[in-house]
Amino acid sequence: MRKIRVGIIGCGSITKHRHFPEYMAHSQAEIVAVCDLNEDRAKGYAEKAGAKVYTSYQELLSDSSIDAVSVNLPNALHAPVSIQALKAGKHVLCEKPMATSIEEANEMIQTAEQEGKTLMIGHNQRFVASHELARNYIKEGKLGRVYSFRTAFGHGGPEGWSADGRDSWFFEKDQAFIGAMGDLGVHKSDLIRYIFDQDVKEVGGFVDTLAKEDASVDDNAVCIVKLMDGTMGTLTASWSHNEFGDNATVIYGEKGVLRLEDDEDYSFIFYPVEGIPEKKDLGKIQTNEEGGQTSSGVIDEFVESLIEDRAPLVTGEEGKKALHIVLAALESSKTKRIISI
Numbered sequence: 001m002r003k004i005r006v007g008i009i010g011c012g013s014i015t016k017h018r019h020f021p022e023y024m025a026h027s028q029a030e031i032v033a034v035c036d037l038n039e040d041r042a043k044g045y046a047e048k049a050g051a052k053v054y055t056s057y058q059e060l061l062s063d064s065s066i067d068a069v070s071v072n073l074p075n076a077l078h079a080p081v082s083i084q085a086l087k088a089g090k091h092v093l094c095e096k097p098m099a100t101s102i103e104e105a106n107e108m109i110q111t112a113e114q115e116g117k118t119l120m121i122g123h124n125q126r127f128v129a130s131h132e133l134a135r136n137y138i139k140e141g142k143l144g145r146v147y148s149f150r151t152a153f154g155h156g157g158p159e160g161w162s163a164d165g166r167d168s169w170f171f172e173k174d175q176a177f178i179g180a181m182g183d184l185g186v187h188k189s190d191l192i193r194y195i196f197d198q199d200v201k202e203v204g205g206f207v208d209t210l211a212k213e214d215a216s217v218d219d220n221a222v223c224i225v226k227l228m229d230g231t232m233g234t235l236t237a238s239w240s241h242n243e244f245g246d247n248a249t250v251i252y253g254e255k256g257v258l259r260l261e262d263d264e265d266y267s268f269i270f271y272p273v274e275g276i277p278e279k280k281d282l283g284k285i286q287t288n289e290e291g292g293q294t295s296s297g298v299i300d301e302f303v304e305s306l307i308e309d310r311a312p313l314v315t316g317e318e319g320k321k322a323l324h325i326v327l328a329a330l331e332s333s334k335t336k337r338i339i340s341i
Contacts (some may be wrong), residue, residue, distance in 0.1 A: 003030045004306050005065055009057045009081060010072035011036035011045055014095060015103070018124075019070045020045055022299035029303045035060045041163070044200065048109075056080060057322035061088040068306060070120075071095060075182055079104035081117070085134045086111045091118040093302045094099040097186045097326065098319040100177040105323055109316040120302050120312040121319030123190040127297025129282035130260045130268040134251065135195045137270065143253025149233035151192060151249040153184035154241030157212060157219065171215040179217030181207060181326050184236030190314070191249065192233065199321065202226040204338045205329030211240035214241045223329045247285050 006023055008015055011034060023029045035054040036042040046053045054060040061084060063067070068091035071082050079099040082092045092112070094337035097120045099105040125131055137143060162168035169175035176182060193199060205223040212219045219239040226232050238246075248262035256272040263269055267285065270278040298314075305312040328339040 002307060003028050004091075004303050005030050005032045005067045007031075007033035007060050007063065007066040007069045008045070008055075008072065008290075009035045009060060009069055009085075011038070011041045012072060014122075015070070015072050016044070016163070017161075018122075018296050018301060019072060019093075020049075022295055023070075023303075024049065025295070026299060026303050028307055029299070033060050033063055033066055035307040057060055058075035060086070061085055061090065061308075064089075066090060068093065068302070074169040075177045076100055076175050077103065078262065079108055082108050083111050084152050086117050089115065089117065091119045091302075091306055093122060093298070094319075095122045096190075096319065097178070097182045097228065097323050098316065099323060101143045102320065102324060104329065105316065105320040108295075109320065114314055118302075118306060118312060119312050119316040120298075120305065121316065122298050123187060123314045123319065123322065124296040124298045125187050125191040125285075126194045126313060128261070128285050129300065130280075130285070131191060131195060132250070133268055133280070133282065134249070134258050134260055135197065138196065138251070138253075138257065142255065142272075143251065143269070144255035146196070146231050146251060146253045148231065149192065149249065149251045150236075151188045151233065151237065152236040152238070152246045153188050154180075154247075155184075155245040156234065156242045157239035158183065167308065171212060171217060173216035176217050178211070178238040178326065178330065179212075179215065180219050180239045181221045181329060182217075183237070183239070185221055185223070185235060185329070186322050186326045188235050188249075189225075189325035190318065192227075193318075193325075194319060195249070195251075196227055196231065198228045200225055200325050200328075200341055201228050202338050202340050203328035205326055207330055213269035221329060221333075223332075225325070235325075 031049040033052040071094045158170035159166040207221040223235040249260040251258040259269040266279040268280040
């Protein structure tokens, strides 16, 4: 049975909770190399996987035995390292946000095409069962015309789960580029495009730093989003929800209301205008907290797309469109204007 030989670049929290355990659990993936500037941290993973240790990602990329890499680095390094990896002949799974600009995103996409390699972006919310079912309900017309929605992603901030706590790169603009909008908001910008199966037309946003002292990036954002068909909604991203996190999406249509990840017992609730409510427990949404889901679906999709020689569900183009919405919100907040995409 063919196995995809993987190198992991960056051994922070997302590697601990997602990439490392999910590659290890996949029967057709083999971790053969790990890289981190903190050699002891890299060794900890390498010993568990029987993998090589690198402190230089350039040296890892020169290893011809590696088929694919996960790029799990500070946001500002996503594009440059991914581009180098693609040019080195590796397939790339890049964490989100994929880049710091549309120009960087375009270069990543073009490089993947030129090199004939796969570029996937690590947006996991498409793989949540309640979200997949909601997409189907909307496609099948069970909500009728959709009028509006609200979606939010909030928690207490990266210090609660980052490998470096309050000293994390997440709070530094030169490394992170953006804060809560890049960490959380971009997940929801990808999600709304996926659930509604259409692009965003216009964005308005208020993006600010309210809670994290000395942070040089945003920690709260509230955005208004208008889809191509006129559907309107709000998108909220926050690092100040403390232990009372929020990862809910609510969709309002002429035939009923969908509540996703908005109830402790049921991950999917449909309240029809006529009839009995449908309540389904489809499993918890992915979380980096202990006891969260064992699989995000991202690594499975990446590995299987390579095995099956097909495009992954979250291509570079899809990642770019999610990024564009976030960048538009930042521009709107700065200019006090509604931004057309």
